Amino acid sequence: MTYQGVKFKVVFNNKKAPEDPRINELIKWCQxxxxxxxxxxxxxxxxxxxxxxxxxxSNEFIISASRVVFGQxxxxxxxxxxxxxxxxxxIIYAEGLREPSSESMLHYAIYQKRPDINAIFxxxxxxxxxxxxxxxxxxxxKEEPYGTVELVNSVLEIIDKHNFIIMKxxxxxxxxxxxxxxxRISLDSRN
Ligand SMILES: [Zn+2]
Numbered sequence: 273m274t275y276q277g278v279k280f281k282v283v284f285n286n287k288k289a290p291e292d293p294r295i296n297e298l299i300k301w302c303q304x305x306x307x308x309x310x311x312x313x314x315x316x317x318x319x320x321x322x323x324x325x326x327x328x329x330s331n332e333f334i335i336s337a338s339r340v341v342f343g344q345x346x347x348x349x350x351x352x353x354x355x356x357x358x359x360x361x362x363i364i365y366a367e368g369l370r371e372p373s374s375e376s377m378l379h380y381a382i383y384q385k386r387p388d389i390n391a392i393f394x395x396x397x398x399x400x401x402x403x404x405x406x407x408x409x410x411x412x413x414k415e416e417p418y419g420t421v422e423l424v425n426s427v428l429e430i431i432d433k434h435n436f437i438i439m440k441x442x443x444x445x446x447x448x449x450x451x452x453x454x455x456r457i458s459l460d461s462r463n
Contacts, residue, residue, distance in 0.1 A: 281362060284368070294334070299346045305322065313343075321375050322392070324451055335373050336373050338370065359381060377424055395446075400461055412439050423439065427439060431445075436457050
């Protein structure tokens with residue numbers, strides 16, 4: 273898979289780094305993903321994206337920026353607040369200093385579909401993909417290019433019942449009521 277950057281249009285409400293004490297917890301999970309090889313390096317960034325919902329009954333969330341290196345010192349500048357999304361037109365509304373993750377549409381659509389979920393962690397692991405068939409893990413029907421509406425729709429088809437799914441030939445998504453829960457599911461999936 274080659275990385276071509278963010279595929280949707282980003283409209284910035286403002287260019288300020290988001291402020292929220294929970295970003296520290298998200299940073300710890302980005303570091304854990306790096307240490308446990310769940311977000312391998314690629315073209316100057318880390319291959320994965322982690323987010324948490326800001327409050328109940330709202331789909332606003334904080335997500336890692338595009339091309340963030342999880343192994344480096346992370347601060348608020350490396351995270352973006354997503355305030356809205358127009359899935360039909362491919363527009364993300366955001367606040368922050370960088371482009372939001374290329375899978376921001378996917379995170380938005382999952383928060384919309386699953387009000388019970390407050391954290392979404394997406395990573396990549398050849399080992400987990402290899403086990404998916406064998407363990408009969410819930411999996412999208414076919415491979416779709418990253419950052420597209422087709423990928424979003426393929427995930428929405430199966431995400432209503434599961435908190436851990438495989439995107440075919442691509443990676444995994446863990447959902448949790450809390451970041452701790454999403455992180456725990458991600459780590460357990462390696463065993
Ligand atoms: Zn991915």
